[in-house]
Amino acid sequence: MSIREELQTMAKRAKKAARIMAAAGTAAKNLALQNMAQTIESRQAEILKANGEDLAAARQAGISGALLDRLTLNGTRIREMVKGLREMIELPDPIGEVEMERVRPNGLRVGRMRVPLGVLGMVYEARPNVTADAAGLCIKSGNAVILRGGSEAIRSCRAIGQCVTEAVQAAGLPSEAVQVVETTDRQAVTELITLDGLIDCVIPRGGRAFLQWVARTATVPVIRHGDGNCHVYIDSPVDMEMAVKIAVNSKVQRPGVCNAAETLLVHAEVAPRILPVLLSRFSEAGVELRGCQRTREIYPAAQPAKEDDWMTEYLDMILAVRVVENMTAAMDHIAQYGSGHSEAIVTSDYMHAERWLREVDASSVLVNASTRFTDGGQFGLGAEIGISTQKLHARGPMGIRELTTTKFIVRGQGQIRE
Amino acid sequence: MSIREELQTMAKRAKKAARIMAAAGTAAKNLALQNMAQTIESRQAEILKANGEDLAAARQAGISGALLDRLTLNGTRIREMVKGLREMIELPDPIGEVEMERVRPNGLRVGRMRVPLGVLGMVYEARPNVTADAAGLCIKSGNAVILRGGSEAIRSCRAIGQCVTEAVQAAGLPSEAVQVVETTDRQAVTELITLDGLIDCVIPRGGRAFLQWVARTATVPVIRHGDGNCHVYIDSPVDMEMAVKIAVNSKVQRPGVCNAAETLLVHAEVAPRILPVLLSRFSEAGVELRGCQRTREIYPAAQPAKEDDWMTEYLDMILAVRVVENMTAAMDHIAQYGSGHSEAIVTSDYMHAERWLREVDASSVLVNASTRFTDGGQFGLGAEIGISTQKLHARGPMGIRELTTTKFIVRGQGQIRE
Helix, strand or coil, X not given: CCHHHHHHHHHHHHHHHHHHHHHCCHHHHHHHHXXXXXXXHHCHHHHHHHHHHHHXXXXXXXXXXXXXXXXXXXHHHHHHHXXXXXXXXXXCCCCCCEEEEEECCCCCEEEEEXXXXXXXXXXXXXXXXXXXXXXXXXXXXXXXXXXECCHHHHHHHHHHHHHHHHHHHHCCCCHHHEEECCCCCCHHHHHXXXXXXXCCXXXXXXXXXXXXXXXXXXXXXXXXXXXXCEEEEECCCCCHHHHHHHHHHHHHCCCCCCCCEEEEEEECCCHHHHHHHHHHHHHHCCCEEEECHHHHHHCCCCEECCHHHHHCCCCCCEEEEEXXXXXXXXXXXXXXXXXXXEEEEECCCHHHHHHHHHHCCCCEEEEEECHHHCCHHHHCCCCCCEEECCCCCCCEEECCHHHEEEEEEEEEEEECCC | CCHHHHHHHHHHHHHHHHHHHHHCCHHHHHHHHHHHHHHHHHCHHHHHHHHHHHHHHHHHCCCCHHHHHHHCCCHHHHHHHHHHHHXXXXXXXXXXXXXXXXXXXXXXXXXEEEEECCEEXXXXXXXXXXXXXXXXXXXXXXXXXXXXXCHHHHXXXXXXXXXXXXXXXHCCCCHHHEEECCCCCCHHHHHHCCCXXXXXXXXXXXXXXXXXXXXXXXXXXXXXXXXXXXXXXXXCCCCHHHXXXXXXXXXXXXXXXXXXXXXXXXXXXXXXXXXXXXXXXXXXXXCEEEECHHHHHHCCCCEECCHHHHHCCCCCCXXXXXXXXXXXXXXXXXXXXXXXXXXXXXXCCHHHHHHHHHHCCCCEEEEEECHHHCCHHHHCCCCCCEEECCCCCCCEEECCHHXXXXXXXXXXXXXXXX
């Protein structure tokens, strides 16, 4: 069987399973989650053994550092996976909810019922725990899913996938609702993202080049997870202490993630007072600073920023700093260089806060809060499958609800159109 | 300037205009709609003259029948266009609404604000009135739009576009919020649907081959408008009179549109009683019937249906008829052959009605009502920009709300992440 035929067969099975999943009740889906948690817990040794093999192969291939860390499972990480699945049980099940129902003049009742998307394709990197998270979210939202983890994590994903499949089946749901692609051939991804009519939506996660390749290649709808070139803008008037606290937290608390700040913008009126304090604080924390000319006049220790710096998602202990004339100039900077992820203002001005919320175009806009809050858990959505930076369908952290769609339902009493 | 450069220039202007449109108030947007209606009304002679030139060119090119009819403007059609624009003024403006706001344990207020999509690309066929409809919907929803009508309608679209642009400007909004592509070169469409980062969403309308080409070629997100292979299923038990009325209306009231029924499914228990009456009624109305074997045993005048008939959107006075064992068999038929547009059941059984609404996977599912109701106006959405058969973002008739997205807004008081 060719890889295309193999993927087609999986997708056809998934489509059949999706019809059953769509009609499944909350109790059955929660039982599947409960079973998943239990099975992963009880087969921990088996999963860790598979992960050990992945790690050995990765080391042999010269993989190290952050990538090796992301690939690594241990008791704590498995406990987190299991905890995540148990928490999904508590989340509300949106399937079947009817929204915006209204009665038309002719007596027709027209509403929108929330339903699953159908068959999802998840393509992700080396983190094996995504297999359990994604499977759990897809099951709770009534979808079927085909999972394709990074090839470095293939043995770990297979072991976790095995647990999940059995758990789903033990809950009386179709085992084909969760399938793991077992080949490491990259062609499997190409096939998956071009199975029109069989896959309803692909959610890719990974680096910029990979995501761009998916956008170009896919013929099925894709939910894009883009870069996080996030900004903190310190306005005038402002509470200096709050501004320092939020700017430092946005950059330093976890610099390697997409909601960390990459550029600091500061109103020219407050820059001379706030920058000496704030930028020393950054330097002490080990952050390399790259400033515009006005920044360097105030704080000469900063390196000069180049045009490229305004566009870069460092994901590292580096911060670009720019002094701007006013809030409008800050908003123009963000419109030009931002990636539409998370944009925070620190301000004491009511009108500025409202204008920021209304006009800045990003998945998440924040007033007087750290950019690091852009997260499904922090926003109260429960577990998240990723953070969308596209505008269609889902924008910002994606939870269970974002894995669903609606259909119009019409209740008539014999109406016909005149 | 090459076509690509031309489209890029238009898109960059649109992007700039989109920022202003996003912040525009309802009053300014309504004034633009009012101006559009007035300008089109007062320049009717000019528009009809341009349309006359399009019609002459079309006739010379051998175009006739339905296509020529769709291309034709006259006093009545212009009055309808103007009326449509005036009705949009009355529709609620969703921009700025905040939904699902909640307070997190740390005091952050997290909500979702409804915002425009940004820059839209509309690619459509020969109907010049779409230029006014689409421009109106895009303005009301705070978007900028680039319109590309069918090349046969180029002079009409340009004339209407000219009115629209002036009307928008006279309302104090940027004239670049509505731009009409003036070249008839097909390459302009290719460029438009590949302007990543400049165009937020493309809405193509047209035939199946064209839509498939767009899906394959586009790199910007697309909202697909698919086929309408719609079904009416007559269940058992059923009110015979209601079943006849709904089946006939679904097929005959306007057979050339996407929400007309193409296949009739009938429960085996009621088929012997209902088919003789119903199918004679269809024959009298001039509908050609293509039946399964059991249908032909009951009503021998029907032609034999082939496998292809179950898949065909006739858009014509032809109906496929199949007798099915029960509702599950009807649902299986629809899952196999349906295009996910509109699926109606006629039934007296409460449990069947509820199961139909829950389990049939289509943009619109109807109980005891004609499929012909799937329409933005009939559903109470106001004007529609089309009917989406995809699942992401918008499904079913698309009104103003479907031309918007949300962003997370976070109101803090200095919160940082621990």
